[in-house]
Amino acid sequence: MEEIFTDPTLETVRDVLKEYMSRPFVVQVSGGCSVNYQGRAKSKLDSGERLLIVKQDNAVLIHGPENYQPKNWQPQTDEFDVFIESGQLVVVSRRFNPKEVVEVRFEDVELVFVTRLVDDRDLVVRGHEVDIHEAIERDPAIVEEGLKIVEREKKTDAGFIDVFASDEEGRLVVIEVKRNPNHNSVLQLGRYVKEIEEEFPSREIRGVLVAPKASESVVSYLEDRDLSFCEVSMEEVIPSYEKFRQNQSNLVQFGPDYSAD
Amino acid sequence: MEEIFTDPTLETVRDVLKEYMSRPFVVQVSGGCSVNYQGRAKSKLDSGERLLIVKQDNAVLIHGPENYQPKNWQPQTDEFDVFIESGQLVVVSRRFNPKEVVEVRFEDVELVFVTRLVDDRDLVVRGHEVDIHEAIERDPAIVEEGLKIVEREKKTDAGFIDVFASDEEGRLVVIEVKRNPNHNSVLQLGRYVKEIEEEFPSREIRGVLVAPKASESVVSYLEDRDLSFCEVSMEEVIPSYEKFRQNQSNLVQFGPDYSAD
DNA sequence: GTCTAGAGGTTGATG
DNA sequence: CATCAACGTCTAGAC
Numbered sequence: 001m002e003e004i005f006t007d008p009t010l011e012t013v014r015d016v017l018k019e020y021m022s023r024p025f026v027v028q029v030s031g032g033c034s035v036n037y038q039g040r041a042k043s044k045l046d047s048g049e050r051l052l053i054v055k056q057d058n059a060v061l062i063h064g065p066e067n068y069q070p071k072n073w074q075p076q077t078d079e080f081d082v083f084i085e086s087g088q089l090v091v092v093s094r095r096f097n098p099k100e101v102v103e104v105r106f107e108d109v110e111l112v113f114v115t116r117l118v119d120d121r122d123l124v125v126r127g128h129e130v131d132i133h134e135a136i137e138r139d140p141a142i143v144e145e146g147l148k149i150v151e152r153e154k155k156t157d158a159g160f161i162d163v164f165a166s167d168e169e170g171r172l173v174v175i176e177v178k179r180n181p182n183h184n185s186v187l188q189l190g191r192y193v194k195e196i197e198e199e200f201p202s203r204e205i206r207g208v209l210v211a212p213k214a215s216e217s218v219v220s221y222l223e224d225r226d227l228s229f230c231e232v233s234m235e236e237v238i239p240s241y242e243k244f245r246q247n248q249s250n251l252v253q254f255g256p257d258y259s260a261d
Numbered sequence: 262m263e264e265i266f267t268d269p270t271l272e273t274v275r276d277v278l279k280e281y282m283s284r285p286f287v288v289q290v291s292g293g294c295s296v297n298y299q300g301r302a303k304s305k306l307d308s309g310e311r312l313l314i315v316k317q318d319n320a321v322l323i324h325g326p327e328n329y330q331p332k333n334w335q336p337q338t339d340e341f342d343v344f345i346e347s348g349q350l351v352v353v354s355r356r357f358n359p360k361e362v363v364e365v366r367f368e369d370v371e372l373v374f375v376t377r378l379v380d381d382r383d384l385v386v387r388g389h390e391v392d393i394h395e396a397i398e399r400d401p402a403i404v405e406e407g408l409k410i411v412e413r414e415k416k417t418d419a420g421f422i423d424v425f426a427s428d429e430e431g432r433l434v435v436i437e438v439k440r441n442p443n444h445n446s447v448l449q450l451g452r453y454v455k456e457i458e459e460e461f462p463s464r465e466i467r468g469v470l471v472a473p474k475a476s477e478s479v480v481s482y483l484e485d486r487d488l489s490f491c492e493v494s495m496e497e498v499i500p501s502y503e504k505f506r507q508n509q510s511n512l513v514q515f516g517p518d519y520s521a522d
Numbered sequence: 523g524t525c526t527a528g529a530g531g532t533t534g535a536t537g
Numbered sequence: 538c539a540t541c542a543a544c545g546t547c548t549a550g551a552c
Binding site: 002004006024026028030040041042043044045046047048049050051053055056057059061063064065066067068071072073074075076110111113115116117118119120121123124125126127128158159183184187188191234238 | 309311318328379386
């Protein structure tokens with residue numbers, strides 16, 4: 001189930017788009033175009049050669065020859081318009097919330113490719129912040145010996161505390177988990193500690209930032225506020241590959257080949 | 262300058278990739294594949310139909326049938342490997358900083374498309390945070406009548422203050438500009454105000470968050486700390502379209518057609 | 523629907 | 538090269 005048109009007329013492209021857009025097909029148009037966007041911001045892209053991709057859920061991407069990011073895009077489309085005007089093929093993608101419009105104007109098209117992709121597999125990712133949370137819950141000693149979890153996602157006026165615990169000496173410990181901590185993480189942690197000090201005025205409170213790494217600047221910023229840093233390695237955080245590898249027998253395993261230190 | 266191969270053998274695909282990858286061509290491969298990633302995190306994607314795009318700067322995208330986002334990616338590649346193993350075409354993209362590897366294993370390929378895209382036009386975007394800064398500098402009355410700019414990007418120990426001003430009554434005004442403010446923006450502003458209070462102990466200090474919008478929660482958080490919120494519309498912030506429209510005579514103008522309120 | 527927090531965020535500026 | 542701030546961030550989850 002695929003269709004390819006090389007050097008089609010704009011009329012052909014229009015008809016192909018009308019037939020396959022808004023239906024579960026991936027439509028690609030490669031050619032010279034300009035793009036306008038208006039919504040939360042506005043953008044203008046003068047004429048150049050690009051690749052337009054309309055996905056099966058009506059997400060729209062306009063990719064230039066370089067960069068990971070698309071030049072313009074629309075995460076989803078509520079309404080398409082396709083028409084020819086002044087010798088240009090105009091494709092308009094609108095979404096209503098937020099109200100945004102992307103308009104692509106093709107002057108010439110090199111190739112149109114229509115296909116249907118079947119992909120029901122989920123992407124499994126490990127190494128997110130939640131994996132650090134879970135690792136701490138499984139084994140609080142990762143942070144420090146004698147730590148006991150009191151509550152997870154404890155609500156305060158300043159927001160949710162990632163992990164709320166008590167240490168060996170009975171002090172309350174406010175733990176903020178971050179994958180990439182910065183100064184804001186420190187401010188946030190400080191605020192949480194303040195909230196807890198108000199809630200438990202008779203208790204001694206500690207604040208700990210737990211992360212795979214922190215810059216010196218962040219660490220010193222922590223120390224300035226009597227907070228501390230606990231480094232955890234992703235190795236102790238990411239579960240063993242056994243579960244991760246399931247149903248992957250025909251694939252190269254993650255292993256020595258990749259971990260070239 | 263383009264090449265299209267439909268239902269090619271994996272050997273053909275390998276040879277095409279070897280010839281055109283790492284050179285300034287956009288190479289697309291559509292077919293059934295699985296993907297592994299390891300780097301800052303790890304991910305695994307079982308077999309399904311996807312579109313692999315290798316851009317002219319060696320950025321790599323693996324797109325599924327849906328979503329704006331690619332399933333896996335590599336913003337840039339320092340080293341490619343292409344080979345056939347166990348009846349699968351393996352494409353490995355490595356980058357060194359951060360050290361990350363994406364491995365795509367094709368079981369079958371539906372289409373390969375090679376092209377060179379020429380696009381030297383820059384995307385012009387209006388409506389970023391800096392545009393709000395500039396609007397305030399042009400016309401401080403956007404924030405409030407009688408406001409006078411004292412300094413922009415004023416340095417403090419807590420970071421840079423976006424706009425530092427004085428109001429009609431001679432009070433100092435610390436202005437924090439945000440496009441999408443959140444609680445952290447409030448904490449940040451509070452911190453700046455504290456710094457300024459230390460620097461000017463004899464003056465009265467106000468803190469104002471300027472943004473196109475703020476959630477109620479953020480506004481009440483501001484008020485709790487004796488800070489205030491000033492809403493600016495993007496219309497008063499984004500410069501008139503005259504400049505924006507330059508060289509766009511052959512394009513439909515942004516205008517009434519788009520601004521369906 | 524709005525709002526909040528996280529992301530393999532990415533990217534560009536800055537020291 | 539590291540650090541930081543902004544993004545049309547996007548996206549998922551909670552309310």
